[in-house]
Amino acid sequence: MRIAVIPGDGIGQEVISAALRVLARIGDVVDGGIRCDVFDWGADKWLAESVGLPEGSLEVLRHEYDAILLGAFGDPRIPDMAHGRDILLGLRRGLDLCVNYRPVPLQGGSLDVYRENTQGLYVGVGGTVCVGNTAQVAIDECVYTRDTVERFMQYCLADLRRRGRARVTLVHKSNAVPNTGGLWQDVFRRELGRLPGLEGTEEYVDAFCYHLIRDPTRYEGVVTSNLFGDIVSDIGAALMGGLGLAASASINPETGFGLFEPVHGSAPDIAGTGAANPYGALMCVVLLLRHFGLETVANTLHSSLSEAVGTRAATPDVGGTGTTSAFTDEVLCRLNAK
Amino acid sequence: MRIAVIPGDGIGQEVISAALRVLARIGDVVDGGIRCDVFDWGADKWLAESVGLPEGSLEVLRHEYDAILLGAFGDPRIPDMAHGRDILLGLRRGLDLCVNYRPVPLQGGSLDVYRENTQGLYVGVGGTVCVGNTAQVAIDECVYTRDTVERFMQYCLADLRRRGRARVTLVHKSNAVPNTGGLWQDVFRRELGRLPGLEGTEEYVDAFCYHLIRDPTRYEGVVTSNLFGDIVSDIGAALMGGLGLAASASINPETGFGLFEPVHGSAPDIAGTGAANPYGALMCVVLLLRHFGLETVANTLHSSLSEAVGTRAATPDVGGTGTTSAFTDEVLCRLNAK
Ligand SMILES: CC(C)[C@H](C(=O)O)[C@@H](O)C(=O)O
Ligand SMILES: CC(C)[C@H](C(=O)O)[C@@H](O)C(=O)O
Numbered sequence: 001m002r003i004a005v006i007p008g009d010g011i012g013q014e015v016i017s018a019a020l021r022v023l024a025r026i027g028d029v030v031d032g033g034i035r036c037d038v039f040d041w042g043a044d045k046w047l048a049e050s051v052g053l054p055e056g057s058l059e060v061l062r063h064e065y066d067a068i069l070l071g072a073f074g075d076p077r078i079p080d081m082a083h084g085r086d087i088l089l090g091l092r093r094g095l096d097l098c099v100n101y102r103p104v105p106l107q108g109g110s111l112d113v114y115r116e117n118t119q120g121l122y123v124g125v126g127g128t129v130c131v132g133n134t135a136q137v138a139i140d141e142c143v144y145t146r147d148t149v150e151r152f153m154q155y156c157l158a159d160l161r162r163r164g165r166a167r168v169t170l171v172h173k174s175n176a177v178p179n180t181g182g183l184w185q186d187v188f189r190r191e192l193g194r195l196p197g198l199e200g201t202e203e204y205v206d207a208f209c210y211h212l213i214r215d216p217t218r219y220e221g222v223v224t225s226n227l228f229g230d231i232v233s234d235i236g237a238a239l240m241g242g243l244g245l246a247a248s249a250s251i252n253p254e255t256g257f258g259l260f261e262p263v264h265g266s267a268p269d270i271a272g273t274g275a276a277n278p279y280g281a282l283m284c285v286v287l288l289l290r291h292f293g294l295e296t297v298a299n300t301l302h303s304s305l306s307e308a309v310g311t312r313a314a315t316p317d318v319g320g321t322g323t324t325s326a327f328t329d330e331v332l333c334r335l336n337a338k
Numbered sequence: 339m340r341i342a343v344i345p346g347d348g349i350g351q352e353v354i355s356a357a358l359r360v361l362a363r364i365g366d367v368v369d370g371g372i373r374c375d376v377f378d379w380g381a382d383k384w385l386a387e388s389v390g391l392p393e394g395s396l397e398v399l400r401h402e403y404d405a406i407l408l409g410a411f412g413d414p415r416i417p418d419m420a421h422g423r424d425i426l427l428g429l430r431r432g433l434d435l436c437v438n439y440r441p442v443p444l445q446g447g448s449l450d451v452y453r454e455n456t457q458g459l460y461v462g463v464g465g466t467v468c469v470g471n472t473a474q475v476a477i478d479e480c481v482y483t484r485d486t487v488e489r490f491m492q493y494c495l496a497d498l499r500r501r502g503r504a505r506v507t508l509v510h511k512s513n514a515v516p517n518t519g520g521l522w523q524d525v526f527r528r529e530l531g532r533l534p535g536l537e538g539t540e541e542y543v544d545a546f547c548y549h550l551i552r553d554p555t556r557y558e559g560v561v562t563s564n565l566f567g568d569i570v571s572d573i574g575a576a577l578m579g580g581l582g583l584a585a586s587a588s589i590n591p592e593t594g595f596g597l598f599e600p601v602h603g604s605a606p607d608i609a610g611t612g613a614a615n616p617y618g619a620l621m622c623v624v625l626l627l628r629h630f631g632l633e634t635v636a637n638t639l640h641s642s643l644s645e646a647v648g649t650r651a652a653t654p655d656v657g658g659t660g661t662t663s664a665f666t667d668e669v670l671c672r673l674n675a676k
Contacts, residue, residue, distance in 0.1 A: 085513055121480065126517045136484035138517040142459065146474035175423055176565065179464045179476040206572040213551060213576040227514065231569060234544040238551040 010266030012071025018278035043075030052086030115229020244277035348604030350409020356616035381413030390424030412604035453567020
């Protein structure tokens, strides 16, 4: 397995160091080993060379790697996160990673959230006329192609079935946004019709967020568009006990190429203090191993993580007194013992 | 004061009956009295006559009334809520009610949410090409004019100052939706610059929802666009203890015309059982009285409501054993005693 590692900025560097320690250990027991190459994309490179996603890198990633492991982007010197946007949106679109998967473990159940990751309001189509005067009109277009919604939906519904889920909810807003909303409803209903055994419901995004907060266990699987998914998955992170625990996988449904990334940001305020929680990054390693069929070692790492987060070695954000490296030691220690 | 009353469907009828009882009582003590005329718009009329918002009604409302008091729309016979959309969006756009205000009372503080109510993704601009085949492309446009954002922002910031607020947060997504997002940021910064004493911060909608759930008291006032406001205000309702308690006011910033509406739906499942909580509708009466400068009677009603909701006469959704009318009796009884 060949992994392109992009630590990024701030605590991204620190949690990825933790993940690399764990990957090195796992590489020893996995057939063929795991090759990790580190790429220095991020704020420093952007400021020094005005380069976000370097030219030609999509080709390199596509041909020489199976997956990307990414830390986080964000730097106080670049308040609008132009570099992060350039790299992240460039990778999602360029590698056609249209499925963003985020598991949300909850007390009394768990939720699988799938966000479409390449189109919708993120297509960058639109513009502004009469800049600065009262007549100014600004337009951003929400665009979806049936092809992308279908590929997304087929992957997600099949994946939910693989995970043994019985129910899936489409989160939409077709009462206000009828064209793209209607396309999503149409594809959802058709694809569900082809997959007996999965029961579908549809909810408006506002009502869905309301119910998700009041009783998250009423849902099993959620499929939704790019912007709603952005919001819903952060709500999921809030409900599961914090961004420090959340992991995500962005998948190309045809090639299986995956980008694995913790959900938290670069947290410049705690960078360098040792307070960064590597749980999300290590959960990314779990998702990565599972995605490539290494179910057994993924499960072993997952249970080591779950145990370690209950000890004092956990970082302060989740109630422990440990540091990034102390928590990682605890995980490795438990991993060795299994 | 002349109020056009639109009970609508389901429990809308029931909670508006409660509000009319309270308004009748208050009308006795208010200079000039309160005239309430009931309009039968809703599901039955839609099904019988194919009429949502009847022709000419915008004119009537504009010239003969100061405000609308609305119950709720929604009927199982009209699954896509076409009638509710026709009436609600027709009133918002037709009467230019661009400011939607929702107070969110919380433990340890309270939050004022302002949602722009007429543009953004709700403008109904867009379409679909190649319907049904793989090449299908669906487009919904998010459109904002500077004029509307300015009028909205000026009203909201002034209103926040009137309420003694020190801080306001712009909720946006300019990193993904740059044209409208940028317009909102520009207007927000300019208008704040003219209003010393109000401190502004800007947050991405995903991060904002995350923090709102984890610690709602970190915000005082929120200004945001139509779709984000739709989601954020339902999250607010979830945090304040349920949709049954939430009220909203939609205001035309120039004329002061207002539409007052509880946030809950028509709840066909409990219609007719007496379980409907009239608290939201009665809070609408509080907002209405306050909007028209009747501060003293508004406060008296508000404290009667707050007291009554702590008694057994409260409806089951908020922990009581009462009914719609028992709770209203309790409120009236306390109102009389003041
Ligand atoms: C940085 C931003 C464009 C991005 C998004 O909205 O997709 C982020 O919020 C995320 O979820 O990865
Ligand atoms: C019915 C629907 C179009 C409406 C909206 O999204 O504005 C509703 O959710 C609301 O908030 O009043």
